[in-house]
């Protein structure tokens with residue numbers, strides 16, 4: 123589903139990614155772990171086209187999508203969430219969700235001409251939104267603005283928005299971060315649901331319970347390099363991984 127070849131990114135003097143090769147099989151959940159600053163978000167930005175200054179290649183379903191801009195990559199079927207939420211604060215939760223339909227059902231002119239569309243079309247959209255709000259458990263918040271909702275609801279909203287674009291591949295940047303244990307369990311269930319619908323998932327995460335519950339495969343990045351790959355069990359006991367997280371002596 124996704125393959126990167128020899129990805130390198132430099133920010134001034136900082137080598138953020140060094141020869142990164144990953145391979146994500148269709149239907150799998152793959153986790154990307156590593157200490158802060160390891161380059162995880164940078165790799166997401168390369169794959170989704172938010173960074174185009176890099177060397178190496180990115181393949182999506184065997185198509186070379188290297189250096190393409192985010193809108194093109196999104197149209198091809200890769201969707202993402204953000205480590206720092208990207209949500210519009212001035213409109214309701216439900217109106218934020220509409221953005222997820224931009225790709226398929228609604229063209230750009232929808233936003234200008236919504237009220238000129240016939241009732242049937244509007245009803246269809248309303249039904250899709252209501253169904254999705256229900257699926258992600260955020261119906262009761264739909265008419266609130268984001269600043270009135272708990273952080274967990276906003277994380278579910280971002281996931282729901284990505285889901286609405288019917289991605290083949292979903293990139294989740296720290297889906298568990300900032301959630302309490304109850305919210306984390308619900309997030310795990312939601313991600314399992316998306317997997318069951320056939321969506322392939324690559325996620326950056328630190329939470330080990332999260333990873334052990336979900337990941338078919340784990341990559342560990344440290345200082346821009348992949349230092350280990352394998353199952354959760356293999357990675358958990360890998361001395362290089364322990365060293366990267368804990369430092370030499372503690373490991």
Ligand SMILES: Nc1ncnc2c1ncn2[C@@H]1O[C@H](COP(=O)(O)OP(=O)(O)O)[C@@H](O)[C@H]1O
Pocket residue numbers: 133136138156157158159160161162163164165
């Ligand atoms: N836009 C940028 N400009 C300059 N340096 C950046 C930029 N984005 C990330 N970096 C640097 O690249 C490294 C990797 O960052 P990042 O990918 O955000 O790490 P992670 O997500 O693993 O915590 C860090 O040293 C970070 O400071």
Ligand SMILES: [Mg+2]
Pocket residue numbers: 162163164205
């Ligand atoms: Mg990050």
